[in-house]
Amino acid sequence: MTEFLQRLRDQLGAAGLLEGSDLAAYENDWRKRYIGRALAVARPASTDEVAAVMRLCHEHRVAVVPQGGNTGLVGGSTPDDSGRQLVLSLTRMKRVRAVDVFNASLTAEAGCVLAEVQAAAAQAGMLFPLSLAAEGSCTLGGNLATNAGGTQVLRYGNARELCLGLEVVTASGEVWHGLSGLRKDNTGYDLRDLFIGSEGTLGIITAATLKLYPQPKDRLTALAACVSLEDAVSLLGLARQRAGDALTGFEVMNRASLALVARELPQLAQPLAAADWTVLLELSDAESAEHARGVFEGLLEAAFERGAVQDAAIAQNLQQAKSFWHLRESIPLAQAQAGLNIKHDISLPVSAIPGFVAEMDATLAAYLPGIDVIDFGHLGDGNLHYNVQAPRGVAPAGFLAAHEAAINEKVYDAVQRRGGSISAEHGIGRLKRDELAARKDPTALALMRSIKRALDPLELLNPGRLV
Amino acid sequence: MTEFLQRLRDQLGAAGLLEGSDLAAYENDWRKRYIGRALAVARPASTDEVAAVMRLCHEHRVAVVPQGGNTGLVGGSTPDDSGRQLVLSLTRMKRVRAVDVFNASLTAEAGCVLAEVQAAAAQAGMLFPLSLAAEGSCTLGGNLATNAGGTQVLRYGNARELCLGLEVVTASGEVWHGLSGLRKDNTGYDLRDLFIGSEGTLGIITAATLKLYPQPKDRLTALAACVSLEDAVSLLGLARQRAGDALTGFEVMNRASLALVARELPQLAQPLAAADWTVLLELSDAESAEHARGVFEGLLEAAFERGAVQDAAIAQNLQQAKSFWHLRESIPLAQAQAGLNIKHDISLPVSAIPGFVAEMDATLAAYLPGIDVIDFGHLGDGNLHYNVQAPRGVAPAGFLAAHEAAINEKVYDAVQRRGGSISAEHGIGRLKRDELAARKDPTALALMRSIKRALDPLELLNPGRLV
Numbered sequence: 001m002t003e004f005l006q007r008l009r010d011q012l013g014a015a016g017l018l019e020g021s022d023l024a025a026y027e028n029d030w031r032k033r034y035i036g037r038a039l040a041v042a043r044p045a046s047t048d049e050v051a052a053v054m055r056l057c058h059e060h061r062v063a064v065v066p067q068g069g070n071t072g073l074v075g076g077s078t079p080d081d082s083g084r085q086l087v088l089s090l091t092r093m094k095r096v097r098a099v100d101v102f103n104a105s106l107t108a109e110a111g112c113v114l115a116e117v118q119a120a121a122a123q124a125g126m127l128f129p130l131s132l133a134a135e136g137s138c139t140l141g142g143n144l145a146t147n148a149g150g151t152q153v154l155r156y157g158n159a160r161e162l163c164l165g166l167e168v169v170t171a172s173g174e175v176w177h178g179l180s181g182l183r184k185d186n187t188g189y190d191l192r193d194l195f196i197g198s199e200g201t202l203g204i205i206t207a208a209t210l211k212l213y214p215q216p217k218d219r220l221t222a223l224a225a226c227v228s229l230e231d232a233v234s235l236l237g238l239a240r241q242r243a244g245d246a247l248t249g250f251e252v253m254n255r256a257s258l259a260l261v262a263r264e265l266p267q268l269a270q271p272l273a274a275a276d277w278t279v280l281l282e283l284s285d286a287e288s289a290e291h292a293r294g295v296f297e298g299l300l301e302a303a304f305e306r307g308a309v310q311d312a313a314i315a316q317n318l319q320q321a322k323s324f325w326h327l328r329e330s331i332p333l334a335q336a337q338a339g340l341n342i343k344h345d346i347s348l349p350v351s352a353i354p355g356f357v358a359e360m361d362a363t364l365a366a367y368l369p370g371i372d373v374i375d376f377g378h379l380g381d382g383n384l385h386y387n388v389q390a391p392r393g394v395a396p397a398g399f400l401a402a403h404e405a406a407i408n409e410k411v412y413d414a415v416q417r418r419g420g421s422i423s424a425e426h427g428i429g430r431l432k433r434d435e436l437a438a439r440k441d442p443t444a445l446a447l448m449r450s451i452k453r454a455l456d457p458l459e460l461l462n463p464g465r466l467v
Numbered sequence: 468m469t470e471f472l473q474r475l476r477d478q479l480g481a482a483g484l485l486e487g488s489d490l491a492a493y494e495n496d497w498r499k500r501y502i503g504r505a506l507a508v509a510r511p512a513s514t515d516e517v518a519a520v521m522r523l524c525h526e527h528r529v530a531v532v533p534q535g536g537n538t539g540l541v542g543g544s545t546p547d548d549s550g551r552q553l554v555l556s557l558t559r560m561k562r563v564r565a566v567d568v569f570n571a572s573l574t575a576e577a578g579c580v581l582a583e584v585q586a587a588a589a590q591a592g593m594l595f596p597l598s599l600a601a602e603g604s605c606t607l608g609g610n611l612a613t614n615a616g617g618t619q620v621l622r623y624g625n626a627r628e629l630c631l632g633l634e635v636v637t638a639s640g641e642v643w644h645g646l647s648g649l650r651k652d653n654t655g656y657d658l659r660d661l662f663i664g665s666e667g668t669l670g671i672i673t674a675a676t677l678k679l680y681p682q683p684k685d686r687l688t689a690l691a692a693c694v695s696l697e698d699a700v701s702l703l704g705l706a707r708q709r710a711g712d713a714l715t716g717f718e719v720m721n722r723a724s725l726a727l728v729a730r731e732l733p734q735l736a737q738p739l740a741a742a743d744w745t746v747l748l749e750l751s752d753a754e755s756a757e758h759a760r761g762v763f764e765g766l767l768e769a770a771f772e773r774g775a776v777q778d779a780a781i782a783q784n785l786q787q788a789k790s791f792w793h794l795r796e797s798i799p800l801a802q803a804q805a806g807l808n809i810k811h812d813i814s815l816p817v818s819a820i821p822g823f824v825a826e827m828d829a830t831l832a833a834y835l836p837g838i839d840v841i842d843f844g845h846l847g848d849g850n851l852h853y854n855v856q857a858p859r860g861v862a863p864a865g866f867l868a869a870h871e872a873a874i875n876e877k878v879y880d881a882v883q884r885r886g887g888s889i890s891a892e893h894g895i896g897r898l899k900r901d902e903l904a905a906r907k908d909p910t911a912l913a914l915m916r917s918i919k920r921a922l923d924p925l926e927l928l929n930p931g932r933l934v
Contacts, residue, residue: 182891214708240681351569381651
């Protein structure tokens with residue numbers, strides 16, 4: 001290790017290698033669920049330096065934990081507590097290498113903060129649509145390594161669908177120059193999509209070429225009240241039909257989640273009377289706000305006629321549109337104020353969601369009367385945050401200790417039975433690795449392990465994560 | 468082999484195994500460029516039977532050539548002439564297993580003809596947008612194995628982007644049950660996209676869950692004349708900005724290609740005066756034909772003002788819209804009538820296309836005066852069919868024999884220099900395998916070969932293709 005560290009120092013210089021005791025920002029995840037200890041933190045400034053680090057690690061058999069903004073939720077980007085894993089931070093690689101307006105693409109390095117990528121696109125009059133809560137600190141490399149989702153998936157897809165090409169350093173320190181700006185390329189296996197979402201276990205993404213979109217002329221938001229989740233699904237179908245891809249948001253909130261917001265954040269206006277399900281719809285219009293308003297009015301009228309919607313409000317201005325979104329985005333905060341809870345980031349076929357929710361709500365009510373299900377999420381993507389709060393008057397910590405494992409099992413069993421996923425957008429990391437091993441199709445697991453062995457035979461890349 | 472064939476007969480029965488001398492339909496590709504000889508043709512009727520066949524092949528070390536509609540262009544789905552490869556035809560597996568309107572998805576078996584999949588979607592009031600010339604005979608399995616493109620890629624993407632989940636039989640006869648209808652699922656490596664486009668070399672796709680879309684309310688088509696390819700690229704940017712995803716077609720045709728159509732197919736009306744570049748635009752509108760017409764008028768007006776367009780015609784009715792498309796689709800026929808030519812299915816960043824065309828046109832004119840470049844294709848996808856016709860008066864066969872290799876090298880060199888692809892949508896198969904080995908990034912090739920070894924260590928799956 002002494003020789004390895006010396007060679008690393010020679011390679012990277014003082015700015016490129018952090019050693020010693022003050023590495024906590026790199027060693028612990030931001031939720032402080034994983035407290036680790038790093039051998040050192042390498043901070044290469046270029047792809048060549050990343051490759052040189054990997055060649056040294058390969059030669060000395062040192063395990064590497066790639067890290068971006070360290071905003072992950074599943075313990076995927078911090079070292080274990082052995083003190084033998086090298087953190088490889090990409091945060092110094094933050095150049096936007098090129099913006100190509102005519103090809104509607106942008107090439108940026110892995111360490112770029114997502115908001116900086118969005119800003120570079122906007123400066124060129126274009127849109128990079130990936131958007132999520134951590135965008136001010138998460139990095140492009142992390143977004144791609146975890147196939148990030150966020151609030152614009154319904155229209156633009158996950159990070160994977162926004163990427164045209166990658167530059168990747170392999171476990172042995174080779175560089176794959178795959179920064180293609182092509183929309184069509186059938187010359188071999190889809191390596192790009194294999195690295196995307198592999199959580200740093202197959203290679204290190206150092207740069208990416210991304211898709212840009214035209215900026216929409218205007219955005220318009222509406223709230224709608226439904227008596228059932230079936231009606232919300234029916235409204236989704238109608239909205240897709242009438243608005244096509246102008247529909248960029250379709251979020252649902254159950255009665256309990258808005259009641260919780262009313263209790264915990266009473267200063268927030270709730271424009272509609274409480275309903276079993278409240279839907280937030282967003283249109284991004286290529287023409288004008290007036291056009292979007294016309295589409296919304298036609299859509300809501302049709303939905304009223306069909307009986308799918310009981311009440312609705314279209315935002316009258318940007319301020320009000322923001323307040324609608326703020327309501328939706330305040331649910332996690334209201335939950336945090338109310339105390340610890342059990343979170344699930346699940347996805348299901350959209351058609352299976354009403355049945356799942358009815359069954360789970362009944363199962364949990366029977367299991368523990370008074371239990372509070374805070375159910376909200378991206379219905380358009382089939383992605384629910386099905387969170388479970390302690391019955392009122394019960395201490396959250398004790399509730400979690402006593403019931404978390406049992407409730408997780410009930411929820412994941414029901415998800416699995418209906419062909420759903422136990423991690424829609426947060427990934428696996430360390431948190432769900434055993435759950436994945438227990439629940440994933442065994443042939444898929446065997447294929448994944450074969451691929452891992454083929455691309456990282458010495459298990460140097462983020463060992464103990466994902467597979 | 469005798470024992471193997473006997474066990475295969477026992478497994479599949481008479482309907483499931485074709486032997487003897489009358490197998491030409493399975494042994495030769497439809498363009499008759501690859502004449503092969505099969506050991507036999509297995510025609511399993513279910514996923515379990517496919518798995519049983521693969522287990523037998525694995526045990527007896529028999530190589531398998533998976534085959535769908537046998538409409539490929541690169542020799543990827545017919546056996547070599549050794550008589551030792553088993554053709555595995557999926558054409559008996561043609562059940563549409565499920566249509567889920569609320570989830571906007573459809574599950575079908577690999578042997579379904581593409582047109583049947585489209586029809587099943589239409590019957591449910593939805594659209595499955597994959598569309599290509601061979602749709603009456605190509606199969607879903609082949610479409611996915613080759614990541615087919617076609618005429619709707621600009622808006623809906625290639626086959627890969629239209630697929631949510633797969634069922635796959637591995638080289639050792641295991642079944643991966645991955646028929647997910649999920650739009651978000653971050654539980655491990657992206658096996659789906661690895662199998663899609665792998666041309667039968669990593670596993671056998673037996674069924675898929677596909678994305679459906681709302682049927683557009685109406686389609687509208689226009690032709691526009693541009694004085695340069697730069698103007699056509701500028702028109703594309705403008706069209707994207709104003710029409711958003713309603714823009715479903717953006718095809719270009721150079722002067723020579725429409726002149727060839729005028730010579731060979733004089734009965735076809737050409738609505739615009741000859742121009743250096745003619746663009747075909749298609750809008751698929753979620754609202755109405757009137758709305759689409761308004762968008763077109765606004766777009767073309769802005770393009771005139773900007774000087775990007777010199778002349779334009781919007782189709783007045785469905786009949787005329789069809790005749791615009793027919794003009795574009797008749798170019799290959801006009802080429803065939805004019806005699807053999809050298810075809811290239813290339814892609815480039817859209818921004819690089821004008822420079823590439825200017826350079827190549829000049830290079831070829833200098834190389835062989837009088838040479839005729841028939842250049843047309845999906846500009847919106849960066850995909851050109853840059854085809855080269857013999858100078859008039861020169862016999863095509865002799866022209867090809869003398870110049871094909873040299874011209875291919877010039878074209879592919881220029882494509883490679885600009886970060887393009889030598890196979891945008893047709894794949895690699897046997898035809899371009901050596902070209903790929905010579906031109907692909909060496910790290911990418913090494914990664915591809917590692918994956919092939921990991922998933923098919925005995926080289927049973929479509930050996931000699933792609934990698």
